[in-house]
Amino acid sequence: MNTKHVEYAPKPVQVRLKPELHAWLHQAAVDQERSANWIVNKVVQEAKERSEAQHEKQA
Known part of the structure; x- marks a missing residue:
């Protein structure tokens, strides 16, 4: 089964944040x-977009 587009x-x-x-x-x-x-x-989402943009600059 191709799950690429699923x-x-x-x-x-669940995350534990500092107070x-x-x-x-x-x-x-x-x-x-x-x-x-x-x-x-x-x-x-913003962190993901920054990371992706940085990877594109490096490629």
Whole structure:
């Protein structure tokens, strides 16, 4: 079976944040009227894009 183009349902990931990061995350969510999950996804997406752009420059 070719699974190259199969999309998988999002899976939960459990992380342990330092107390100050936890507080920042939840305050950022309140300030932006978003969920903490949305903030985490946005930050990880931006990090992924920066990493990919950096790899493209090196290629």
